[in-house]
Amino acid sequence: MKNFDLVQANQPADALKLINAAPTTRFIAGGTNLVDLMKYGVEHPDTLVDISRLPMATVEKTATGLRIGALARNSDVAANKLITDQFPLLSQALLAGASPQLRNMATVGGNLMQRTRCYYFYDTSTPCNKRNPQPNAGPEGCGAIGGYNRIHAILGASPSCIATNPSDMNVALSALDAIVQIQGPNGNRSVPLIDFHRLPGDTPQRDNVLEPTELIVAIDLPTPQLAGKSHYQKVRDRASYAFALVSVATRMAVENGVIRSVQIALGGVAHKPWRMPAVEKQALGKPATEDTFREIARQLLASAKPHEHNAFKIKLAENTIVRSLQTVV
Numbered sequence: 001m002k003n004f005d006l007v008q009a010n011q012p013a014d015a016l017k018l019i020n021a022a023p024t025t026r027f028i029a030g031g032t033n034l035v036d037l038m039k040y041g042v043e044h045p046d047t048l049v050d051i052s053r054l055p056m057a058t059v060e061k062t063a064t065g066l067r068i069g070a071l072a073r074n075s076d077v078a079a080n081k082l083i084t085d086q087f088p089l090l091s092q093a094l095l096a097g098a099s100p101q102l103r104n105m106a107t108v109g110g111n112l113m114q115r116t117r118c119y120y121f122y123d124t125s126t127p128c129n130k131r132n133p134q135p136n137a138g139p140e141g142c143g144a145i146g147g148y149n150r151i152h153a154i155l156g157a158s159p160s161c162i163a164t165n166p167s168d169m170n171v172a173l174s175a176l177d178a179i180v181q182i183q184g185p186n187g188n189r190s191v192p193l194i195d196f197h198r199l200p201g202d203t204p205q206r207d208n209v210l211e212p213t214e215l216i217v218a219i220d221l222p223t224p225q226l227a228g229k230s231h232y233q234k235v236r237d238r239a240s241y242a243f244a245l246v247s248v249a250t251r252m253a254v255e256n257g258v259i260r261s262v263q264i265a266l267g268g269v270a271h272k273p274w275r276m277p278a279v280e281k282q283a284l285g286k287p288a289t290e291d292t293f294r295e296i297a298r299q300l301l302a303s304a305k306p307h308e309h310n311a312f313k314i315k316l317a318e319n320t321i322v323r324s325l326q327t328v329v
Helices: 012-019 034-039 074-079 081-086 088-095 100-105 108-112 168-175 277-283 290-300 312-327
Strands: 005-008 025-028 047-050 059-061 065-069 179-184 187-192 215-222 229-235 246-255 258-267
Touching: 012 025, 012 047, 012 179, 012 215, 025 034, 059 081, 065 081, 074 081, 074 088, 074 100, 074 108, 081 088, 088 168, 088 229, 088 246, 108 168, 108 215, 168 229, 168 246, 168 258, 229 312, 246 312, 258 277, 258 290, 258 312, 277 290, 290 312
Parallel strands: 005 047, 025 047
Antiparallel strands: 059 065, 065 215, 179 187, 179 215, 229 246, 246 258
16 A cells, blocks of 8 residues: 555535545445555555544435435444334345445445445456546456456447446435535535446446535435335345355335336446336336336346346345335335
8 A cells, every 4th residue: 555645624615626636536434445446456546535523424404305324434324213113225235235334434425425346446467447447448458348347237338348337225226315425625516326327338437427526415215205115135146255246125115016117226236326217117007016126127138238247136126126126015
């Protein structure tokens, strides 16, 4: 790890001034992902701006739902009564991720920014368009495409990158219609979570739409018109401290055996949480049966393009979607 300077920010405005001071400056709070990236030589900032003391760690009611401060710890959010009462899906997803020790340090803002766990991204001796972007990057710049790609994307990938987003929290937030609140030198903006993360395209080095000089300050959770039931289903190689091969976050309201509202987001299968509102809309008014659920799953996975070692994810994802939907009837 290279030497770096550490400076403290006590207010969001101070943090924004410091991050604008140099292009190789990064924010740090819990550091559960960034420190690993620095150790592996993937990230090598000259300066870290410590934002852990900023007043952004509360969970509060708003006129439209709840607001979670970006520095709220994952473990605190998972245990917060406002969350467990109104948005238990988020609590389930947070508790399915990492380990208690990491959840005690990790923040929700940092979790939003969590980078892929692709082996080739972390191994600086291998080609990786995400870590070392090249002009007109293609398959030759992605070690995973011709390598061991069991954990990689089957949806929304590109010839440049088949990495997946590793976060459980992000999948739940996508299904919950969360909104990311951002501050920057040009003012404030709100970005729906479904639009916050990006597909790789020709610029796989960009995981999301946040600019380097912007700061996530909060996440808003709107109260749904029909609450229904929710469930987070995670399939992984071992029961704890493992990233999802496939995960499904589901919220559905059923009345008299008919689907009245449904939100479904998939994890472990794409560069971002995979959600298709058009498929959800088509499901409204249909019977809440296994046949309907299998058709929903087929539509969500219709564009899947597996690679040599991850074709199993298609059937696994279909069955996990069906099981998750059956859980919330």
